[in-house]
Each structure stands twice: as C-alpha cells, then as structure tokens.
Amino acid sequence: MLAEEKTTQNEELEQNASELQEEVVEEVFEEVQAEFSDEETLKAAESKIAELEAKLENEANRYLRLQADFDNSRRRARLDLEAAQTYRAQSLVVDLLPAIDNFERALKMEATEEQAQSLFTGMEMVYRGLLEALKKEGVEAIESVGSEFDPHLHQAVMQVEVEGTEPNIVVEEFQKGYKLKDRVIRPAMVKVSQ
Incomplete structure (x- = not known):
C-alpha cells in the first residue's frame, strides 16, 4: 500500500515538474517576444528566466530526494522481510x-x-x-x-x-x-x- 502511494506521488511530481517546465518556457517566450525591443524589459525577462530555472531546479531536486527516500524505504522493507523469513522459527x-x-x-x-x-x-x-x-x-x-x-x-x-x-x-x-x-x-x- 505504501509503495503504491509513493509511486503515485512520484508520478504526480514528475507530471508537476513537466507542467511547470512547459509553463516556464511559454511564459518566458511570451514575455521576451512581446517586449524584445526594450532592453530593460529584456533584463527583467532574463531575471525571470533565471528565477524560474532556479524554481525548476529546486522542484527537480525535491523529486530526486523523494525518489531516493522511496527507494530506501522499499529496500529497508525488503531487508526486514528477509530477516523475518530467515529467523521465523x-x-x-x-x-x-x-x-x-x-x-x-x-x-x-x-x-x-x-x-x-x-x-x-x-x-x-x-x-x-x-x-x-x-x-x-x-x-x-x-x-x-x-x-x-x-x-x-x-x-x-x-x-x-x-x-x-x-x-x-x-x-x-x-x-x-x-x-x-x-x-x-x-x-x-x-x-x-x-
């Protein structure tokens, strides 16, 4: 049951990260395209791009940590089950x-x-x-x-x-x-x- 919940969480995180990345690219592209002529706006767009990239990297790191936690808990559960079976008698x-x-x-x-x-x-x-x-x-x-x-x-x-x-x-x-x-x-x- 725990494994299914973790898998569902991982799938949701992957989907959220993918959607967030698409949003970032669209948002940046629209902003840059609308106000490309203005140098001040271009700097603001670059700043926004850097901010969104940092946010995307943060979400990707969070996803990787959750994946590692899930793998560790699955491994611990397997080791506990093996020990219980080995010494059941x-x-x-x-x-x-x-x-x-x-x-x-x-x-x-x-x-x-x-x-x-x-x-x-x-x-x-x-x-x-x-x-x-x-x-x-x-x-x-x-x-x-x-x-x-x-x-x-x-x-x-x-x-x-x-x-x-x-x-x-x-x-x-x-x-x-x-x-x-x-x-x-x-x-x-x-x-x-x-």
Whole structure:
C-alpha cells in the first residue's frame, strides 16, 4: 500500500515538474517576444528566466530526494522481510530446546527390561525426528568438545587444569548449544582447560 502511494506521488511530481517546465518556457517566450525591443524589459525577462530555472531546479531536486527516500524505504522493507523469513522459527526453537535436553538426559539412562528398551527406542525415534525437523529449519548443534573456546559460541562455567591439553580448549560440555543459520540461539555451557 505504501509503495503504491509513493509511486503515485512520484508520478504526480514528475507530471508537476513537466507542467511547470512547459509553463516556464511559454511564459518566458511570451514575455521576451512581446517586449524584445526594450532592453530593460529584456533584463527583467532574463531575471525571470533565471528565477524560474532556479524554481525548476529546486522542484527537480525535491523529486530526486523523494525518489531516493522511496527507494530506501522499499529496500529497508525488503531487508526486514528477509530477516523475518530467515529467523521465523527462532521462538519455536527456543521453546523446544528444553524438551530436547530432557530427551537427551532420558536417553542416557540404561534400560534393563525389554519393555523399557522398546520405550527407549520409541523415545529415540521421536528425538531424532525433532532434530531432523530442526535441521530442516537451519538449526544445528554447536560442536564444542575439543574445539577452542569461543565466547560467541560457548559459555564457560568452569575452568580446570588438564595435563596434555592446551589452554582455552573445551574439555567437557554440560549443555549443548544451538545455532539457527548464522545466529546463536543458545551458547554451549562448557568446561574449559586452563
């Protein structure tokens, strides 16, 4: 709706500028033709021509500024729409992460009975289905253990000395971190070597 209004405004401005230019040319031509013999009148006509040309240039500059404003607003709207489409699933992903964490904790338990094992198998299938759906939306887990600590991706909750390990290396992950496309949704909670 805004784009249509701006386009209509631009068309009106173009038409007004064109009409104004025609009026200026006609007016100047008539004045010069009527009183061409008089030198004083000729100077007045030249002055009027200069005044009208300045007015025409001012209107043309105004039109160009309006056109630039319209282009900028259209570009901003397009960028906002692209960002909204790219990160549309972010709030849903944030709400699902605690459920995924609970699935991971439950799947770490060992089942001894056959009935419990079939329940675990079903839970594992649901868990994989959730991860696959998130992956389709662009969500991926942040790989932490063994990588260098990155404050943009990791949240260090502990520091320990580990023999044979360089400083600032993630040695244990307490909670997985996740990214949605290029945006960190939740940093990984990790233990880092000193």
